[in-house]
Amino acid sequence: MSKPSDIEEMWRAQREKIIGLGERSLRKTYYPELQQKLDELERFRALLDQSNDFIFLIQAATLSVIDVNDSACRQLGGSREEVLSQPLANSLPEEALARITALVSSGQGEGTITTELHGRSGATLPVEITMRLVTFNKTLYGVAVARDLTERKRVEKALIEHSRMLHDMELARQIQLSLLPLVPPQLPGVVLAGSCIPATHVGGDYYDFYRREGDVLDLVIADVSGHNIGAALMAAEVRSVLHAEVHSFCNTGEILSALNEILFEDLSQAGLCITLAYLKFDAPTRTLTYSNAGHPPALLSRSSRTPCQELDAEGLILGVKKEVFFEEKRIQLQSGDLVLLYTDGITEAENDAGELFGSARLCDILRAMHAFRPGEIIDAVRLKVAQFTGSNTMVDDVTMVVMKVL
Amino acid sequence: MRELDEFELRKFVAPEFVFGFDARKLAGRYAKNFGARKVLVVTDAGVMAAGWTDDVLGHLRSEGIEYAVFDAVTSNPKAAEVELGADFYRREGCNAIVAVGGGSPMDCAKAIGIVCSNPRSVVVFEGVDQVEFPIPPLICIPTTAGSSADVSQFAIITDTLKRSKFAIISKMVVPDVALIDPLTTTTMDATLTASTGVDALCHAIEAFVSTAHSPITDLHSLHAIELVTSSLLRTVRKPDDVLLRGRMMLASLEAGLAFSNASLGAVHAMAHSLGGLLDCAHGECNAILLSHVIAFNFEFAQDRYVEIGRAMGLESGGVAPEKALSALRAELARLTHAAGISCSLSQLGVSRDDIPGLAERAMSDPCIFTNPRQPTRKELEAIYEQAF
Numbered sequence: 001m002s003k004p005s006d007i008e009e010m011w012r013a014q015r016e017k018i019i020g021l022g023e024r025s026l027r028k029t030y031y032p033e034l035q036q037k038l039d040e041l042e043r044f045r046a047l048l049d050q051s052n053d054f055i056f057l058i059q060a061a062t063l064s065v066i067d068v069n070d071s072a073c074r075q076l077g078g079s080r081e082e083v084l085s086q087p088l089a090n091s092l093p094e095e096a097l098a099r100i101t102a103l104v105s106s107g108q109g110e111g112t113i114t115t116e117l118h119g120r121s122g123a124t125l126p127v128e129i130t131m132r133l134v135t136f137n138k139t140l141y142g143v144a145v146a147r148d149l150t151e152r153k154r155v156e157k158a159l160i161e162h163s164r165m166l167h168d169m170e171l172a173r174q175i176q177l178s179l180l181p182l183v184p185p186q187l188p189g190v191v192l193a194g195s196c197i198p199a200t201h202v203g204g205d206y207y208d209f210y211r212r213e214g215d216v217l218d219l220v221i222a223d224v225s226g227h228n229i230g231a232a233l234m235a236a237e238v239r240s241v242l243h244a245e246v247h248s249f250c251n252t253g254e255i256l257s258a259l260n261e262i263l264f265e266d267l268s269q270a271g272l273c274i275t276l277a278y279l280k281f282d283a284p285t286r287t288l289t290y291s292n293a294g295h296p297p298a299l300l301s302r303s304s305r306t307p308c309q310e311l312d313a314e315g316l317i318l319g320v321k322k323e324v325f326f327e328e329k330r331i332q333l334q335s336g337d338l339v340l341l342y343t344d345g346i347t348e349a350e351n352d353a354g355e356l357f358g359s360a361r362l363c364d365i366l367r368a369m370h371a372f373r374p375g376e377i378i379d380a381v382r383l384k385v386a387q388f389t390g391s392n393t394m395v396d397d398v399t400m401v402v403m404k405v406l
Numbered sequence: 407m408r409e410l411d412e413f414e415l416r417k418f419v420a421p422e423f424v425f426g427f428d429a430r431k432l433a434g435r436y437a438k439n440f441g442a443r444k445v446l447v448v449t450d451a452g453v454m455a456a457g458w459t460d461d462v463l464g465h466l467r468s469e470g471i472e473y474a475v476f477d478a479v480t481s482n483p484k485a486a487e488v489e490l491g492a493d494f495y496r497r498e499g500c501n502a503i504v505a506v507g508g509g510s511p512m513d514c515a516k517a518i519g520i521v522c523s524n525p526r527s528v529v530v531f532e533g534v535d536q537v538e539f540p541i542p543p544l545i546c547i548p549t550t551a552g553s554s555a556d557v558s559q560f561a562i563i564t565d566t567l568k569r570s571k572f573a574i575i576s577k578m579v580v581p582d583v584a585l586i587d588p589l590t591t592t593t594m595d596a597t598l599t600a601s602t603g604v605d606a607l608c609h610a611i612e613a614f615v616s617t618a619h620s621p622i623t624d625l626h627s628l629h630a631i632e633l634v635t636s637s638l639l640r641t642v643r644k645p646d647d648v649l650l651r652g653r654m655m656l657a658s659l660e661a662g663l664a665f666s667n668a669s670l671g672a673v674h675a676m677a678h679s680l681g682g683l684l685d686c687a688h689g690e691c692n693a694i695l696l697s698h699v700i701a702f703n704f705e706f707a708q709d710r711y712v713e714i715g716r717a718m719g720l721e722s723g724g725v726a727p728e729k730a731l732s733a734l735r736a737e738l739a740r741l742t743h744a745a746g747i748s749c750s751l752s753q754l755g756v757s758r759d760d761i762p763g764l765a766e767r768a769m770s771d772p773c774i775f776t777n778p779r780q781p782t783r784k785e786l787e788a789i790y791e792q793a794f
Contacts, residue, residue, distance in 0.1 A: 007780070014775040017534040018575060018669045019618045020417030027419055027577045028540040137443065 045069075053145050054117070060104045060133065060140035063088055063097075072146070077120040091118050096129070103131055104142055117146055126153055169201035169229075176202050176232050179239055185209050187217050189283045189406050193374035195382075196399040203397035204231025205343050206238060210246045215283040218246060219401055221341040222276040223295065227397050234272055237263065252278045252291040253315075253326035260293070260318045260326075267319030274318040277341055279311070286333045286405060291326045293318045296347060299363060300331070301338040304370040308363035311339070337405040338366055338377070345396035349385045357388050374402035416620035418667050421546075421557055422583045425659060427648070429587035430547050433462050433504060434469030436583050440543035442502035444472040446495045448515035450479040453507040456593040458549050462506050474498035476518075479507070482564045482571065482685050483514035488528045492521040502543040505581075508602065509553025509562075509688065512546050516561040516579040519544055529565055532572040534772055537579065544581040549590040551654040552602025552689060554609065554662020556584035562678060562688075570682035573772050580666070588648060588655040596642050599654075600745035601689030603638040606630060606658040607741075608692040611700075611714055612671040613664035615707045616776040623668040626660035631717040633657035639744050672781060673699045675771035676789065679764045686754050693742045694751060697735045698792045699777075702785065704731050707778040751793045761790045 017025055048055055054072035056065050065084055068076075073083050076091055089097055096115035103111045110132040116124045126149040131142050176198070184192035194207050204224030209217055222238055224231040241262050242255075249255045256278055267273055275295035281288050290298065294317035297310040314327035333339070342362070349357040365384055369377045378400050386392055424432060437445055445466065449459040454477055466473050476491045495503070495518060505515035517528050519541030524531070531537055546556035555561070561574040594602070610630035613623055634657045641650040676699070677691035704711055708727055715734045716722040722730070739749065748754060756764075765786040768774060774781070781789075 011775050011780060014534060014772060015618055015669075018772065018776060019415070020419060020577060020667070021415055022535050024535040024538075025417070025577055027580065028582070030540055033540065 053147050054127070056142075056144040056146070058088070058100070058104075058142040058144055060142055063101065063104070066141070075117060075119060075125060075148075077123075082120075090120075092116075093118075100129075100131060100142065100144070104133065104140070107140070108133060114149070126150060166201075172229060172232060173198065173201040176235070179236060180207065181209055185211055185217060187211075187215055187281075187283050189215075189286070190217075190281065191374050191404045191406065192401070193378050194399075194401040195378050196397070197382075197394065198232075198397045199227050199345070199394045202229055202232035203227040204235055205345070205397035205399035206235040207341065207399055207401050208239060208242065210242070212247070212280075217281050217283065218252075219279040219281065219341060219403065220276065221295065221298075221343065221399060221401055222274055223343045223345075223397070223399070224274050225272050230270055230272060234263075234267070234270065234274065237266065238274065238276070251328050252280050252289050253313075253328035256291050256293050256315060256318070256326040257324060260316075260324050261322060263318060264322045273320060275344075276318060277311075279339070279341070281333070281403065287330060288333050288339070289328055289330045291315060291328050293324075293326065296342060296344055296359070299340045299342075299359070299366060300333075301340070301363065301366040301370060302334075303336065304367045306367075308359075308366055310359075333405050335405055336370075338370065338374075339403045339405075340366060340377075341401040342381075343397060343399040345394060345398040346381065346385055346400070348396060349389050349394070349398075351388050352390060357385055361388070374404050377402050412621070416618075416622070416667070418620065418622050418663075419559060419577055419580055420663050420666070421581045423557060423586055423659070424583065425586045425656070427587060427589055427652075429585040430458070430462055430590060431465050431587075432585050433545060433547060434465040434467070434471055436545050436585070437466060437471045437502060437504065437543075438469045440502055440545070440582060442471055442543060444474065444498060444500045445502045445504045445545075446491070446498065446500040446515075446518065447473050447475045447504045447506060448479060448491060448511045448518060449475065449477050449506045450481075450508075450511050451477060453511065453549050456549070458547075458590050458593070459506050462504065462547055466504070473504070474500060479511045479514045481510045482562075482681050482688070483510045483517070484564045484566050485517075485528050486566065487514055488517040488521060488563060491515075491518040495522050500542075502545070503541075504545045504547065505556075506547045506549065508548065508550035508598075509555045509605075512548065512553065512555035512581075513561040513563065515544060515546070516541065516555070516581075517563050517574065520561075520574065520576075520579065528563060528574075529572065531574045531576070534575045535577075536574065537576040540578055544579075546581040546584045547590065548584065548586055548655075548658075550594060550598065550602040551588070551591045551651070551658040552605035552609075554606070554658050554666070556581055556586065557659060557662040558666035560666065562681075564682050564685070568682070570767050571678040572682075573678060575669075575772050586655060586659055588652040591651045591655055592646060592648065594645070596645065596746065599642050599645060600638070600742075600747055601687045601693070602658070603634055603641065603654055603689070604693040604742055604745065604747060605689035606654070606661040607634040607638070608673055608689075608696055609661035609665040609670065610634070610657070611696065612673055612773075613661065613668040614714060615703060615710045615778050616665075616668040616671055617778055618776045619664075619668040623664040626664040627668070628713070628717045630657045630661035630664065631714060633660070635718045635741070638741065642745055669776040670773040671699065671777035672703070672768070672774060672779075672786070672789070675768040675774040675777070676764065676786060678771050678773065679767040680751075680754070680756065682767070683760060683764065684754060684756065690747055690754070693747045694749060694754070694793050695789070697738050698789045700735060700738075701731065701792075702781070702789055703777065703779045710778075751790065756790075756794075758791075758794070761787050764790055 049070035055069040057067040113129045127146040129146045131144045207221040224234045276293040277295040279290040292313045297312035300309040313329045505512040523539040548556045610627040614627035637653040680691045
């Protein structure tokens with residue numbers, strides 16, 4: 001039971017409040033709430049002003065701009081008051097205005113218009129305007145959000161350019177492949193096979209055969225540094241020069257000297273260089289002469305039991321010096337001999353551990369496949385290299401020529 | 407009473423009010439000026455039938471104000487009706503409230519406003535100063551001359567679960583404007599005219615003897631007492647006399663201004679308790695209890711009761727206190743009897759077993775805190791007993 005003094009104190013406190021002297025005995029006022037709403041509005045406004053999009057509130061009946069965010073003012077180049085006093089027609093092309101009018105008069109839904117926004121300084125900006133109709137307090141408005149399309153247009157253009165370039169590269173690849181021998185020549189006493197796979201669309205690898213009178217055949221394999229359009233063009237040039245010059249010389253060393261001299265200017269200008277191996281096989285005598293311009297030497301495998309022999313000769317990479325002497329060497333081949341010409345795309349193929357495929361593995365394949373046909377040997381090498389790297393896509397161009405003496 | 411008590415701190419809060427014939431016609435203009443887009447019109451079936459609701463709707467329409475009518479209000483408005491009205495308000499997208507009717511629709515409208523701005527159950531706002539956020543703009547158009555909820559800081563709601571009435575007292579529920587048009591009271595029948603008129607008298611008497619009274623509330627109380635005494639019975643007899651209706655409306659307004667600021671006393675505390683239990687007419691409960699409470703309070707506010715007697719036209723010079731008391735009680739009995747109002751609780755259907763509960767509840771009603779004599783529960787039980 002409360003003490004009488006407690007009850008009296010409670011009565012006194014209640015009476016004070018009824019009289020209106022309590023802390024919360026306030027008459028109704030909306031001002032604190034209004035102030036709070038204004039603060040909220042200001043915060044929200046700051047949010048809209050930070051948007052990269054340009055936001056316009058358009059009164060449907062008059063098509064006049066009632067409100068805009070800061071980004072829009074900055075883009076149109078004026079203060080809020082200036083922007084609001086301008087008719088829409090100053091900022092938008094006629095057809096965009098017509099579409100907005102149509103959308104507004106339809107009275108519902110939303111629409112997207114791709115158009116341009118004209119600033120006061122005369123600058124235009126490609127924009128996509130998304131317009132939604134909303135009703136506030138019985139008045140119809142359009143909320144138009146314009147997004148700057150400059151970046152999107154730039155990306156679209158880059159994409160188109162890229163796809164055109166891809167198309168061009170594919171065309172270049174087709175042309176480059178067509179420059180390689182369609183099928184190896186038929187020559188009594190030998191079987192030939194060749195293959196070239198560029199790492200990208202085009203590459204700097206090249207091989208070819210030139211038939212001379214009396215069943216003599218020249219074999220060439222070359223690797224221009226890089227595997228881009230420049231390398232491909234240079235490979236094409238090598239081909240043209242060789243086609244023109246081959247029959248002026250008999251000595252393989254002289255052929256390379258001449259080739260080096262002719263290409264030297266072009267190579268130095270382009271900052272490119274070429275390695276190249278040149279072989280000449282006289283079928284009736286089974287004599288092979290050869291020269292080398294810094295290229296991985298051709299491999300000669302005589303039987304499945306003996307190690308491979310490297311057919312190297314003294315010389316220098318093409319494009320380093322204008323006048324170079326290339327040694328011509330000679331070897332007598334016999335029935336069953338296999339000669340493999342290749343580019344470093346094979347021996348320098350790398351596995352996950354960073355190990356190189358190397359010429360030893362290549363020799364092992366040659367010996368193991370000694371009884372097989374040149375085309376089958378090429379397929380086997382490609383398969384082994386793919387297994388070694390664990391991938392079907394090559395980092396470098398891969399080119400091989402195999403000759404088997406019957 | 408100490409002399410300096412005369413200038414204890416007091417506050418006087420009254421809404422803007424427009425008093426006079428056709429005041430109701432300003433409803434549309436006021437709604438518009440308050441920024442109303444769609445108003446919830448809170449009213450009841452009786453007022454609808456009398457045509458006053460439609461009349462006010464017309465004035466809203468003429469100002470282009472949309473509205474939604476909520477008329478599910480009964481006398482002694484229930485908490486459930488308040489929740490229903492608040493749901494309706496939100497669903498209809500209203501932003502202002504117009505109450506057309508007597509105390510019930512007006513109190514219900516206030517409570518709907520509270521719940522709309524302070525989304526909690528209405529029962530939590532019981533007591534003094536419990537309303538935190540201001541309610542939507544509220545326009546009151548009273549159609550009875552008695553409750554004066556249109557100018558007061560009170561809202562009385564019935565909690566049907568507890569079978570009791572509770573008072574919400576907050577300056578936040580004082581309406582924004584009262585449009586007090588005596589013409590709206592011309593459709594009241596004799597019973598309603600009498601019970602609402604006696605309610606106004608009770609307001610004036612309790613406010614006058616309240617411990618929170620002030621010189622300003624005293625002026626209004628005494629004038630209201632004079633007006634009811636001189637006009638009530640004549641108005642009951644001549645319901646179409648708009649002049650008499652105007653005087654009763656003025657009496658109600660002045661009593662309202664007085665009690666809203668000075669608050670009330672034991673009569674109202676006990677009547678709220680009764681009304682919650684029995685759902686009976688508030689004016690009638692007051693009338694039955696008034697005389698007994700005066701007897702209980704008399705020696706604690708003797709001078710003020712004598713002054714009330716003088717305002718009612720009783721002889722006051724040199725009369726002994728006991729004589730003055732019995733003369734005042736006799737005059738009140740004469741008035742209520744002539745107005746045709748029940749004079750005992752048994753007539754209302756109260757059982758003696760209800761008394762402890764009624765007294766218990768009355769002890770915690772905020773109206774009790776300004777009664778000139780601080781009663782115990784036993785004393786309140788005794789007063790209920792006497793009223794049988």
